[in-house]
Amino acid sequence: MRNISPTGADTIIVDDVSLRFGGVMALTGVSVKVREGEIFAIIGPNGAGKTSLLNCINGFYRPTSGSVALVGADKPSISVSSAARSGLARTFQNLALFRGLSTVENLLLGRNLKMKTNLLQVAMFVGAARREEIEHRAAVEEIVHFLQLQAVRDEPVGQLPYGIQKRIEFGRALASEPRVILLDEPMAGMNQHEKAEMSGFIRSVNDKMKVTFVLIEHDIGVVMGLSDRIAVLDHGEKIAEGTPSEVSANPSVISAYLGVEH
Amino acid sequence: MSLDLQFFFEVLISGLLTGVLYSLVAIGFVLIYKASGVFNFAQGAMVLFAAMTLVGISDLGVNIAVSALLTIVVMVVLAYCVEFFILRRIVNQSQISLFMVTIGLSYILLGLGQLVWGAEVHSLDVGLPVGQFVVGDMFINQFDLSVAAICGLIVLALAYFFQRTRVGLSLRAVADDHQAAISIGVSIRNVWIIVWSVAGVVCLVTGTVWGAKLGVQPALNLVALKAMPVIVLGGLTSIPGAIVGGLIIGPARKLFEVYFGSIIGGATESWVPYVVAIAFLLVRPAGLFGTQELRRI
């Protein structure tokens, strides 16, 4: 349980967002405020609309009604790529890595936005382009070092074990030096040791690099230990929000979620 | 009724009828795509192959009906070979590489056909009526009309096959969801063989019709290329789509050719259908009746 709760300014403001797929309401009137520098968890039974909410936040879905705002973004994040430009990184429940590419290349793509050289310079591949490659490669190596990925540096990520791939995806999110990272079940299908490791990484990135996290996770133990505040979704509606202790005390949560899950 | 309006209608109708011809080819595509998820570029080659076999056999002095039966046998064998040598070895590969395979297949069939039956042009007469109806002041090509009829028959037959017969049902099951189909005990390989055989038969009909129209010659292969726009326009997965596609493309190209083609040098049929199709696709990337696959995230 983590009791220090950062009182940063709001970074992500989800205001009364509803999302409809045909007849189905994926989200109904969800409002969430994520504070700067906190680890904010979204929990809820399967099909509660957690991922949909995440997708709204970084612009995969356009809310049917309501608004999502990323404070301090040059422009409100309407599209995925503009969200990326305004410092929003994201990992996926079922990995979205570039399977054909090596670990380093995947991480380098995380820094893609920072690469400025144009086509001609690149075609020559001398001077600026070369320097840029080297500089970003060095930056990527820092992440390789931090996440202990040295052994798989040049392996194509497609064949790597699941846990490692999850880590690489996290690293790719990290590589873009984002303000906010959205993690969709970062520890799905990991064993306890891997989970501990992963939470360790998340924690230290949050502590030391002051990155805000919004994460979906099913392992209640992990969530309680890791997150500052938790929002609970059920059938597309937010039924509770607060510190782990508050949430776990909340009867409606227990009935809607914990009761079901465990 | 003024002359040019009448002329317009003549063109329109003949366009519609040729459109039906393309639909015939398109149906073959759709069948195979639905069942095995393969975009069968070899369709044209199969048409040619079927037609050539038919002609070749009948030239040996065999009764046309018998030789048709023999051809069907050949097409079934072909279907089996395709399943054995290709389909079962190529599971879970990217669609585009499946596409490549069929290009290869089309080369094989073309080569084979010409190797066995020779490359020269055979005329093929299956006793379809030639000459013109006269409706009002309009001339309508009987041949095309009968072709339309045949096409309708085939569609009905297929509809029956799919809706009523057990095979047809299992086939639709496969089309909907391979895994599910397998899990309920449908032998997917048999289904593939069947579908390709059925497609083969459709090809035979198509080949016969086209052969009767243009004579049996390697150029028939290009029929497939002509039919491509019809397919993508109709959406790869729906037989009605294929028909409607044909009915749109056919007139479109005819009309364009007649009214504008001459101005810009003619012979515009080669690309106009494509432009039409692309125009459609830009609006509906999955074609008219196709189902838009959701973006997974």
Added chain:
Amino acid sequence: MFYRAARRLPTSYSSQFLIIKRPEDRILAALAVGVAIFLLPHIASTYALSTLLVPFLIFSISAIGLNLLMGYAGQASLGSGAFMAVGAYASYKLATNVPHIPIVLDFFIGGVAAAAVGIVFGLPSLRMRAFYLAIATLAVQFFIEWLFSKVSWFWNDHASGVVSTPAFSFLGVPIDTPIKGYYFSLAVVALMTLLAVNLTRSHIGRQWMAVRDNETAAQLMGISITKAKLSAFAISSFYCGVAGSLWAFVFLKSLGITSYSIDTSFKIMFMIIIGGIGTIMGSFIGAAFVLIVPILLNMIPATMSLPLSTGVLACLEQIIFGVFIVYFVIVEPQGIVRSVRNLHQKLVAWPLTVNR
């Protein structure tokens, strides 16, 4: 064992940019280049030069072009022949109407024209996937074929559709003999290969591969899909365009739309499928393979004195190509270059096997 691993330590990231990593291979490559420059043109007969080597060089350019588009950016295209045509006709118009600008510039502009067309016809790729796109590119093929067969302005309104290209010289040297043609195209190939390699190992190449592997994730990295795809189309078409010009000016010495038919497009696609999709090396191997096989086919019966008519041979050729395509897609989707790589790894690991 045939390659030494011991005490070869990378001391800078730029050592990662080496096009050929292992010194042993560098020696081999140097040898190959040496042979290509000094030995080959002198031992090869004029026939071989003009019907094999020059076409090989030119086709490998267009194969590289298509590979950049299909192999790296994952956008299927059946229109490479058309783009070649665009390049050829553009530089023909220039060479004939504005004779005083150097031919190389003509070729370049030809490429640029092709690139422009490529961008226009690449637009559908933004909406369409896989073979929907392939079909769309077929439209290019047919439209261009039609355009250049109907609109006589493109070949200066000559009577016949086939016109001879003006003789040209490079740096004052008239490119008239096969050898000169060979050297000229060799130079072009070398340059364009280098550029292609640079692109593929840069962040732009990575963007293409990202779009190929996972479009969603690519967007997430802030990659503009539009930019990536269109740039791929543009550059690919540029390569094809230049190849087309060379084909007309250096190889055929004449210009006719028939030599840029859909069969050409298919041929180029076969080259990269057989050679190896997504590798520059593969483009060369594929080009060589696709060009050599028919010649061998024509030689075999002659040597074995089999009574085979040319028609039969043509059929056999078709069949064999078909079989090759099927074989490679099914058995070796990464093409010949994969087998070469495997051999390479075996040599490195000998006497052990490569542990995968």
Added chain:
Amino acid sequence: MKPIRQPVSIAAELPALHRRDIPGVGISAGVPLWQVLRANAMEWSGSTAYRAKLRGLWKSWTWAEVEREVVSIQGMLAQAGVRSGTMVAIAGETDPRLYWYALAIQRAGALPILVSSRIDSSEFAGVYAKAEFAFFVAGSEAQVDVAVNARSRCPELRLVIALDRGLEVDDYGGLVVTEQDLRGVDGARTRVEPWIALQTDPAVAISTYDEAGENILVVCSHASVGKAAKEFASLASMKANDELVSFLPISWFGDFLQFSAALFERALLSSVENSATAVGDLQVLAPDVMLAPVSFYRKMLSRIEVNIHHSSRIILWIYIWSNSLAARASAHSAKFGRAGFVHVITAQLLDIIFRAPLRNVIGFSKLRSAFCAEGILPPDLAARFKSLGIDISPIDLDPRYGGVLGSVACPTPQSDPVDVVIEGVELIRNSAGQALCRSDFPAIGIVESGGMIVPLKTNAGGWGRASIFGKIDKTGTLEFLEDIDLEELEDQTAASLRAHATRLNSELLIRNSIFRPDGKGDWVAVINPDVDALRAISPNSGSRYHELIEQEEVIAALAGIIRKSNLASQKDAAGISTQISSFAWFAKPLSAEEGTLTRHGGLQHKQIQSLVPTSVMETGSVNVRMAQMPRLRVA
């Protein structure tokens, strides 16, 4: 903390360092390592000294650079407040800078305490309790976190110097500083006089574990470090510019040994990137001399053999054949005392067509001499490596003994004082015959003429245990007691024992075994049973190891084997017959990774204690082994 001795200018000692024709030889074993480094820097400033893979790139440093670096580090540390007598803990992996810090700390007359990089915060606190260090050099962020978590239990801990913070920034309220911070203003430029140590002064303390798993601190004097290093160098016949690879936590004694040996012989010490990449990096580095734990050799071998089994039949066949060949050759040589002619020829051929390429691939292409520590390489492994043309000699390198002056625990003092020779140090002897001592100043490793040492650390008035191990006169030269040692037995006994070993090891139930004298002229066999085999004969096949070793059937079976071996030994005409009076085994099973014997575990089991009188084993084990140090024996 008041310094024990004032710093002296070292100008006087310089000529001593110059007198040298063969590298390394001239430097006497007692010279502190930093002086050796400086000598190297003077004579071979240009040649490469260290190599490490940082962020995927290989960086290398020459002797001169390292020397300069060490000096500047000392200056930096001096600024931070490191004085003579200060204790500085170091933990980390695969970064030569860690060693440079050790050197700089010695240069400052302070004591580097090498701590395992895998240590957790509670253990860290434990180490701290033994040697209240105020400074901690952390190799990477992992160690920083450990220290930060343990800070509440380490009141005196002033400063954590982080060598590599990776992406981290937080400084935990000034506790954690990076080198750059420390260098800051003019830290690098302040040059501090080096501290001249006696060879008996403690050079380094290594935090390790005794056989009971207790964390202990082991102190080595400059003399013993030098001696150990030189012995290793001579065993490995190291030459200048040889390449060594070190890839383990800095606190592993074998690692430290390679480091010091490399210094004396000015060999090039490379370190791999991390444990995961070790095998791959090794292939690139291709060391000339290698000292690794058995586990690592096992890893290598399994990797190779998996490959061989997946490779062509011919290769596999050759491999198997060469294995048997190696076996026959050794048998032959054992019989006639020399290798057979045929064997020699075939071996040569094999080496050309098979081993050489193989060695090249697996990264031993340049390997000249390889050693494994942490016990003995199981004979089968040794044979298989031999068949690859790689000879791995086990060397006995238990950190408890390799270079130990004393080890520490702090029980309450007992009665019966003994006379004190050094003023300020009071010594008593407790009932167990252990010597306890108290000094009225904080002291480190002072030696008393009675052959007694005081603990690593005594607060004024604090007591600590010490153990008798040998005599040291006032001049500070050590004189060791005799050891009962297999190698020093007359050959026949040794041969007969070896025969025993082969017989026992050939048994299904026994993986391997060693022998200790039982004090009555007979021998105790300490055996390492094969758990699965035991299960096979046990009534309850499901039983766990500790249950197994209680079961009558099992003990009976093993006793039977021993008896058989005894009979065989009697029948054996050649030489005298040695008899096994009793056998011992372990409370804990040894995993395949360990697979080796320590000569203590057996005693932890009551059944065994009944078999073997503890006292006797004592003579066989702790004290006497302790006395004979630092000695590397090639088994």
